[in-house]
Amino acid sequence: MIGRIQGTLVEKQPPEVLIDVAGMGYEIQMPMTSFYQLPAVGEQVTLWTHFVVREDAQLLFGFCEKNERGLFRELIKANGVGPKLGLTILSGMSASQFLSSVQHEDVSALVAMPGIGKKTAERLVVELKDRLEKFGKSQSVSIPTQPAGAAGDALVAVNDVREDAMGALVALGYKPAQASKYIDAVYQDGMESEQVIREALRAAI
Incomplete structure (x- = not known):
């Protein structure tokens, strides 16, 4: 089991990062809540x-906070x-x-996530x-506020931003039209x- 990774951040392509550890590159998928907290490349x-081994793949998921990883592990235990x-x-x-959604039985908030129907939300x-x-409030993980980046006038920069965002949302389960x-x-x-x-994720909820 690979429980922790420490190294140099080489690439950031949401929702995946590449981290160099003593010359070996680890591809790690992250939830965007953790992705926002990453330092610069x-x-x-x-x-x-959290390491997942399947017949067709070996996947590594990463989190900036240990308790967020704990919540992820509880989530994937659910049917x-x-x-x-x-x-x-x-x-x-x-x-x-x-x-909060689970504690208050707010099924509608959960259904807003792609891949979660009403029955799945109720089961969760x-x-x-x-x-x-x-997982009390003292352990909660919030999305940090980020300062706005400098404006880019070049059309290619705008396209790159939109394409990166589109790729991330599709990778997270949204259909291209929705994204x-x-x-x-x-x-x-x-x-x-x-x-x-x-x-965009906030708008989707």
Whole structure:
């Protein structure tokens, strides 16, 4: 089991990062709530990880906070919730928002996530309400506010930002038409891709 990774952040392509550890590159998928907290490329980073081995793949998921990894592990124990859906949930909601939705049985907030129908949302509430009591407000993970990036006048820069945001939302389970709709609704000149992704996810809820 790979429980923690510490190394140099080489690439950031939401929702995936590449971290160099003593010359070996680890591809790690992250929920956007953790992705927003990453340092700049070239800097050192430490992630708490969860390793998944399947017949067709070996996948590594990373989190900036240990308790967020714990919540992810509780999520994927629920019937019908795999790592990809767990990643999607923790990208569209902070840990505290998800806990609040479960505790208050707010099925409508959960249904807003791609891949979660009403039955799945109701099952999540039933299965997780008692199990998640240990994740109190003191352990919640919030989405940090990021300063706006410098505006880029070049069309190619705008296209790159939108394409990065589109790729991230599709990877998180949104259909291309949905992703495009949310991006169009929130995009403003000068926004960086992470800002667009964050606001699009908020618009989707």
